[in-house]
Amino acid sequence: GNSVTQMEGPVTLSEEAFLTINCTYTATGYPSLFWYVQYPGEGLQLLLKATKADDKGSNKGFEATYRKETTSFHLEKGSVQVSDSAVYFCALAVQGGSEKLVFGKGTKLTVNP
Amino acid sequence: DSGVTQTPKHLITATGQRVTLRCSPRSGDLSVYWYQQSLDQGLQFLIQYYNGEERAKGNILERFSAQQFPDLHSELNLSSLELGDSALYFCASSVFIGNEQFFGPGTRLTVL
Numbered sequence: 139g140n141s142v143t144q145m146e147g148p149v150t151l152s153e154e155a156f157l158t159i160n161c162t163y164t165a166t167g168y169p170s171l172f173w174y175v176q177y178p179g180e181g182l183q184l185l186l187k188a189t190k191a192d193d194k195g196s197n198k199g200f201e202a203t204y205r206k207e208t209t210s211f212h213l214e215k216g217s218v219q220v221s222d223s224a225v226y227f228c229a230l231a232v233q234g235g236s237e238k239l240v241f242g243k244g245t246k247l248t249v250n251p
Numbered sequence: 252d253s254g255v256t257q258t259p260k261h262l263i264t265a266t267g268q269r270v271t272l273r274c275s276p277r278s279g280d281l282s283v284y285w286y287q288q289s290l291d292q293g294l295q296f297l298i299q300y301y302n303g304e305e306r307a308k309g310n311i312l313e314r315f316s317a318q319q320f321p322d323l324h325s326e327l328n329l330s331s332l333e334l335g336d337s338a339l340y341f342c343a344s345s346v347f348i349g350n351e352q353f354f355g356p357g358t359r360l361t362v363l
Contacts, residue, residue: 181253181341181354227294237345238284238307239352241294
């Protein structure tokens with residue numbers, strides 16, 4: 139079946155530190171990959187996506203590259219801000235089906251000033 | 252603001268009761284998805300509708316049902332509620348199947 143494994147949190151960083159959140163996946167077919175962010179008390183927002191191997195998704199300084207050979211989609215940011223504090227979810231959707239999202243368990247990031 | 256609205260924002264009820272959660276998708280979106288977020292299970296897909304028709308089912312209990320109306324809004328009905336049904340229920344919508352899903356703010360259900 140389809141599944142997503144992401145690093146357990148919580149992750150606590152100081153402002154301007156480098157961020158990596160690991161995500162690996164298992165999928166039948168050819169998935170699209172996503173990172174969603176959930177700020178406290180809010181719904182999920184799409185942060186970035188990649189639809190095929192070697193694609194790089196990027197948004198607001200965050201980046202992730204679709205690596206088919208390692209079945210990974212790690213999230214990175216060079217310099218985090220306090221406002222990046224949130225829960226980050228890695229997800230996949232297999233094309234050609236219902237396109238339902240399969241989520242990882244989420245990683246809570248806290249950035250301290 | 253994603254353009255997806257969900258009501259109510261909070262719902263507190265007792266075991267054995269029945270509740271209805273409502274979702275209005277973004278204008279023009281034909282596909283609606285329901286997800287459950289709980290501490291132990293994480294975010295799980297429940298059910299999807301496309302233009303009024305059920306399209307896919309996930310880990311949805313038999314006590315739960317949903318429908319999408321001609322105006323494209325959707326309702327999720329939860330009956331014979333148990334303590335374990337306490338969770339955040341999200342609705343998401345997309346233009347067609349395969350497009351980006353936009354999430355609503357969620358309904359927090361507490362079963363006492």
